[in-house]
Amino acid sequence: MKKDKMIYWAATGIIFLFDTVMPALTSHTELAKQGIAHLGYPDYFRIQLTVFKIIGGLLLVLPFVPSRYKEWAYVGFGISFISAFIGHWVVDGFNNGQTLFPLGIFGILTVSYVYYHKLLKYNGAGVYPVNV
Numbered sequence: 001m002k003k004d005k006m007i008y009w010a011a012t013g014i015i016f017l018f019d020t021v022m023p024a025l026t027s028h029t030e031l032a033k034q035g036i037a038h039l040g041y042p043d044y045f046r047i048q049l050t051v052f053k054i055i056g057g058l059l060l061v062l063p064f065v066p067s068r069y070k071e072w073a074y075v076g077f078g079i080s081f082i083s084a085f086i087g088h089w090v091v092d093g094f095n096n097g098q099t100l101f102p103l104g105i106f107g108i109l110t111v112s113y114v115y116y117h118k119l120l121k122y123n124g125a126g127v128y129p130v131n132v
Contacts, residue, residue, distance in 0.1 A: 001122050008115035011108050012060055018105060019077060020057025023050045039087045052076060060112070067120060074113050081106040 026032055027050040036046040059065050059073040084102035092099055 004118050011112035014108050016057045016061050019053050023053045
């Protein structure tokens with residue numbers, strides 16, 4: 001069980017840092033604004049996406065959040081990563097690493113999700129236990 005906890009927290013930590021902390025700190029930069037505009041999205045979408053990423057990341061890492069909310073956070077992140085892949089593919093094709101990068105992060109999200117459910121099964125709880 002200790003190995004499973006380590007894998008869960010490593011994967012979840014990467015998701016939290018990559019898709020919660022980083023957007024919170026960089027979403028206001030000119031590069032972020034250009035990136036959203038390059039994909040054809042309006043600027044308000046950048047702000048909306050950042051807010052939802054912060055909320056979703058907090059739902060994943062806070063131990064007292066019920067599992068139903070965590071499930072929806074996983075769904076939201078999954079949709080976000082798949083949409084990012086499709087958006088980059090349609091606009092840029094497979095010419096650069098930005099197109100496949102969201103799928104790599106989606107893989108890490110999948111590891112977090114699988115190990116989250118393994119830990120829930122160990123504890124037999126519907127609410128993520130504080131000691132995990």
